[in-house]
Amino acid sequence: MLLILSLVYFGLGTVLFVLQAKYIYYPDETDFSDCPSFKKADHISFGSSRGYLTKRSQEEVVVYYHGNAGRACDRDYLDSFFAEQNYSTFFAEYSGYGEKNTNPSMSKLLKNVDDTIDFLKTQNFTNIIVVGESVGVGPAAYHTLHSNIDKLILITAYSNLADVASSHYPFYPMRLLLLNNFTPDVWLAHYKGEVSIILAESDEVISNKLGQKLYESIPSDLKKIYFVKNAGHNTIYEKNEFYALLENALK
Secondary structure (H helix, E strand, O other), X not given: OHHHHXXXXXXXXXXXXXXXXXXXXXXXXXXXXXXXXXXXXXEEEEXXXXXXXXXXXXXXXXXXXXXXXXXXXXXXXXXXXXHHOOOEEEEEEOOOOOOOOOOOOHXXXXXHHHHHHHHHHXXXXXXXXXXXXXXXXXXXXXXXXXXXXXXXXXXXXXOXXXXXXXXXXXXXXXXXXXXXXXXXXXXXXXXXXXXEEEEEOOOOOOOHXXXXXXXXXXXXXXXXXXXXXOOOOOHHHHOHHHHHHHHHHHO
């Protein structure tokens, strides 16, 4: 019996290690250019960075890093919200999303962020607000570490992906196994600017305790944390309270 349990334990551990990217990324491979939702946006390619740029304000832009499922093109409902506030928007797309024959990885996504930062330098925006949701909290935090921004907003946030993985697989040393360990807690360890964290009260994917852990680790005196009542990881976007909190975070 002990032998069988050992084989099951190490077998599952091997699967988690080898196939970890499939547990983290769920890309829609529909071509980046095929995006009716952003048909009026400029489809930007700059180095490895791709994204949908819609210019409204000449000064303020929201840079949005989406979650692990679908693609940036799916977030047009958020673009509509930012449009009501008259913000320009850049919805960044990741390598391996909106394209075939490319597998997402942490190194590729961070390169996307580096190139997004370089692209923004070619524009004339004076106020840059970075928003990240779910797995996109990692790229958003990395962007903040490597560029001067005006505000940071993190939705369904986490301290680091190893903590998230450990919450789902507590019997494995996920810090050793995880190659795609985004670390917002490390990248924001010296951040003193404005940051708002919006969490789902009943998040079944990323425990809101991990969002609180990230909040507590950020040394800024300009940090705020909000909880959307009766919201899950994906249903948070269906709640009017979420948009009221997001509007407040933008002010």
